[in-house]
Amino acid sequence: MEQENIISKIKESGLSGRSGSGFPVASKWEAVKKEKAKKKYLVCNASEGELDTFKDYFILKNYSQKVIQGMKIAMETLSLSKGYIYLNANYFEELYDDLKSAIGKENIVIVKKKGGYIGGEETAVISVIEKGFPEPRSRPPFPAEKGLWGFPTLLHNVETFYFVAKIKEKNYRKTRFYSIWGDVSNRGVYELSENSTIRDVLGKTGNTPSFDYFLQAGGGGGGTIMLPDEIDIPFEGIASVIVYRQSKTDPYFLMKKWVNFLLEGNCDKCTPCREGLYRIMEMIERKDFKEIDEMFFVMEKTSLCPLGRVAVKPFQSLLEKIILQKHGNNH
Amino acid sequence: MEIIINEKKFKASPGETILEVAEKNGIKIPTLCHHPDVTIKESCRLCVVETKEGFLPACSTKVKEGMEIKTDTLETKSLRKTNLELLFSQHQEECFDCIWNQNCRMLDLAREYEVEINRFQDRKDHYPVYRFGSSLEFDSTKCIDCRNCIEVCQNQGVGFLEVRGRGHLMEILPSKKRDKDCIYCGQCILHCPAGAFEAVGEFEKIEDPFQKKDKTVVFQIAPAVRASIGEEFGLPYSASIMGKLVAALKELGGDKVFDVPVGADFTTVEEAKELLERIEKDNLPLFTSCCPAWVSFVEFYYPEFIPRLTSVRSPHIILGGLTKTIFARQKGISPEDVYVVSVMPCVAKKEEIEKEELQIEGVKPVDYVMTTREVGRLFKRHRLDFEKIKEEEIDHPFGEASSAGVAYGTSGGVMQSAIFNLTGQKPEFKEVKEGVREAKVRYREKELKLAVVHGLLNAKEVLEEMKENPRKYDYVEVMACHGGCIGGGGQPVPSCKKVIEERKKALCKASGKKEDFKPGENPGVKKVYAELLNSKEEISKLCHTSYKKRGKSPINKNK
Numbered sequence: 082m083e084q085e086n087i088i089s090k091i092k093e094s095g096l097s098g099r100s101g102s103g104f105p106v107a108s109k110w111e112a113v114k115k116e117k118a119k120k121k122y123l124v125c126n127a128s129e130g131e132l133d134t135f136k137d138y139f140i141l142k143n144y145s146q147k148v149i150q151g152m153k154i155a156m157e158t159l160s161l162s163k164g165y166i167y168l169n170a171n172y173f174e175e176l177y178d179d180l181k182s183a184i185g186k187e188n189i190v191i192v193k194k195k196g197g198y199i200g201g202e203e204t205a206v207i208s209v210i211e212k213g214f215p216e217p218r219s220r221p222p223f224p225a226e227k228g229l230w231g232f233p234t235l236l237h238n239v240e241t242f243y244f245v246a247k248i249k250e251k252n253y254r255k256t257r258f259y260s261i262w263g264d265v266s267n268r269g270v271y272e273l274s275e276n277s278t279i280r281d282v283l284g285k286t287g288n289t290p291s292f293d294y295f296l297q298a299g300g301g302g303g304g305t306i307m308l309p310d311e312i313d314i315p316f317e318g319i320a321s322v323i324v325y326r327q328s329k330t331d332p333y334f335l336m337k338k339w340v341n342f343l344l345e346g347n348c349d350k351c352t353p354c355r356e357g358l359y360r361i362m363e364m365i366e367r368k369d370f371k372e373i374d375e376m377f378f379v380m381e382k383t384s385l386c387p388l389g390r391v392a393v394k395p396f397q398s399l400l401e402k403i404i405l406q407k408h409g410n411n412h
Numbered sequence: 413m414e415i416i417i418n419e420k421k422f423k424a425s426p427g428e429t430i431l432e433v434a435e436k437n438g439i440k441i442p443t444l445c446h447h448p449d450v451t452i453k454e455s456c457r458l459c460v461v462e463t464k465e466g467f468l469p470a471c472s473t474k475v476k477e478g479m480e481i482k483t484d485t486l487e488t489k490s491l492r493k494t495n496l497e498l499l500f501s502q503h504q505e506e507c508f509d510c511i512w513n514q515n516c517r518m519l520d521l522a523r524e525y526e527v528e529i530n531r532f533q534d535r536k537d538h539y540p541v542y543r544f545g546s547s548l549e550f551d552s553t554k555c556i557d558c559r560n561c562i563e564v565c566q567n568q569g570v571g572f573l574e575v576r577g578r579g580h581l582m583e584i585l586p587s588k589k590r591d592k593d594c595i596y597c598g599q600c601i602l603h604c605p606a607g608a609f610e611a612v613g614e615f616e617k618i619e620d621p622f623q624k625k626d627k628t629v630v631f632q633i634a635p636a637v638r639a640s641i642g643e644e645f646g647l648p649y650s651a652s653i654m655g656k657l658v659a660a661l662k663e664l665g666g667d668k669v670f671d672v673p674v675g676a677d678f679t680t681v682e683e684a685k686e687l688l689e690r691i692e693k694d695n696l697p698l699f700t701s702c703c704p705a706w707v708s709f710v711e712f713y714y715p716e717f718i719p720r721l722t723s724v725r726s727p728h729i730i731l732g733g734l735t736k737t738i739f740a741r742q743k744g745i746s747p748e749d750v751y752v753v754s755v756m757p758c759v760a761k762k763e764e765i766e767k768e769e770l771q772i773e774g775v776k777p778v779d780y781v782m783t784t785r786e787v788g789r790l791f792k793r794h795r796l797d798f799e800k801i802k803e804e805e806i807d808h809p810f811g812e813a814s815s816a817g818v819a820y821g822t823s824g825g826v827m828q829s830a831i832f833n834l835t836g837q838k839p840e841f842k843e844v845k846e847g848v849r850e851a852k853v854r855y856r857e858k859e860l861k862l863a864v865v866h867g868l869l870n871a872k873e874v875l876e877e878m879k880e881n882p883r884k885y886d887y888v889e890v891m892a893c894h895g896g897c898i899g900g901g902g903q904p905v906p907s908c909k910k911v912i913e914e915r916k917k918a919l920c921k922a923s924g925k926k927e928d929f930k931p932g933e934n935p936g937v938k939k940v941y942a943e944l945l946n947s948k949e950e951i952s953k954l955c956h957t958s959y960k961k962r963g964k965s966p967i968n969k970n971k
Contacts, residue, residue, distance in 0.1 A: 197578060214575075218454075219454055219469065219472050219473070221474075341579075344578070344579030344580055345578050345579050346578075347578075347579070349557060349575075349578065349579065349582045350453075350455050350557075350559075351454070351455050351456075351457050352455065352456055352457045352458075352495045352498050352499055352556075353457055353494075353495060353498065355557065355580075355582075356498035356499070356501060356502060356535075357498060358579075359535060359579075359580045360498070360501070360532060362580070375494055376494075378490075378491070378494070379491055379494040379495060379498070382460070382466070382467045382487075382491055383457040383460045383467055383491050383495060384457075385454060385455070385457070385469075
């Protein structure tokens, strides 16, 4: 009874995954519940690999008890035998002791993240916990069917567990955490209504720019570039926004930063992402974008995992909205 | 279930991949990183097909009821073309010196998809070429990062090849760790779709044996070669090709061509003797040592098992020794004037012949090892029409081999021969798992526990078990490559389990044509023992060797 109860409460709440995928949380729980297996596992993904994004750090730093509570609820509800917290290596030293004491006697283990950005992709997370390489594999099967060591595995982002705990204590107010960075007065993480538009988030936190700007929403590596007249919509993907002042930002430098981040952070397994990014890097250096659409196309359509497929978004949007606007198609 | 490919309905079973269903029905989908014997890498992204869920790799995507698949749309074509161009951008072409020359999948696809091979500048042109011992070369300027080599190296229980670095600095390279070394099996060669691995001298040196005008050049042909050389010329596996091979080698300047299975009969006789001795002295278990990659593996990774290796030399080393002594004497020439070339399915043999322990009074029993692939290439270079060439008899200075001698080319052959020679029995082996077979045979009062193993990961498991339980087996045959020598690293490409199975059948057929007597009763063998191998010293000099613990070999790196 109690079991059904929490799942239906989550369903009623409409809580969706906070990793950026937006997948309904209750559906994942039901999928794991449905599977018949000797063992089932739980993973809390605290890899937070996006550039200039740190909302998971903020939650773990301030509300580790709540996160562990959320994990505990999942473990009890779905009879999961063991839990793992897959923790960003940069947070490890600072947060380990605190997390350890929050875990107490629960059967939850902390595992240090391996690899770059890709090390946070869910199938790569599973591979690392299994002591493999930080490399993704194709889905399906999804972790809920075949996750750790082939057993059904419930995998959520840190923030998702936090709100599961809130739902259980009837304290969920349809909010989410927003990470704000860049050329703003009040950088930080803020809890606001989950449907807030980007403009609202900037406004309510006292961060509305008074200069010409563009921003990046959805993460400093995979987020889309948006112009001031495009921001009256809620966030897609990760609730992260970075503000760039037009007069101070060199778009080529920005693209170089992304491409280096992605080349460092991808797994180098599939041709389009490994080689496509390398050629994009060359094109940025030469400031010659005649063939870049073809690279975008092949990455978006044939990359093995979501990283390669979404990696093109910031480049594509920056080129279209900023660079080509200013310099025309000759570049 | 039913699926739809290119608007036609096809039957499919749950669990099958799109690629499997397509191949079964003659629908071509291009692949490159795909090799039937390794895990699906889904990395080259050439096999993408269009579905309602987007573009999916055919190699790894399982079919679903009613799935609609398009394998050949304008978009798939253009995506494949770009991915091919990207693959070529990390692959420095060296087509004339490539083991895939004439059947290169990359080039075939380049033609099919109208690829601009040099569209992008080669990204890896400054990458190094590594040489491992006297056997293998890895040209990392050709590597397309599919990692099949890493997997097969791990599947050999070796793990000498590693990935280092990230992004465009990522590369595949030999391990610097002190406890990792190459054992020269050459499986990396067979599983690399880009031809980045090759045998040492595979292109530059194959003419060398024919330049020895002042010497008597003797070729000797390993059992497994007769089961595979025809592949180089598109001949059926069942083709009888020994006579053609002999004729072709002579045409190019070989003076004599001998048969390594004759040497195998000597190995059998000696190994059966050693087995008997060890049974009597209760000094078991005994391991075979014909496979030089296996010997390398023991010498480097498991030196504590060196005393368990039979001291008997491998067949081509014994035959080479006999050639340089008896044959040379008969011809009235000095051993230094005989140049022995072994034609082998193996690249580890290139390393083996350099071993000092094998020298007979300062002379190497075998001067050169040429692989099946190299011989094939040599004939093609000289435009020999292999199909038309008139067969010639192989030379038999030491008599003909027994059927057991020919069987050496496949996993189990050495063990069967030695046991047959000692006990007169041919035990039935039962497969315990892929690559491990067991049997028991009664001899005198004793029951001997036998195991036949191929694949070094299997061997490693057996060794680990035998550390705990030293008498788990009494006698173990190990071959490094799948299926034994027929699956060797010197064999033609493509090579996979299916092809190896065909070679096995061909070899059984060839073996079946030979006399089925005990190798020890082979008249030719008996004659040599009576005339030359009639003292312990002579036998030890020509038929036995020793092993030593081996440290990590230096990795030769150029560029």
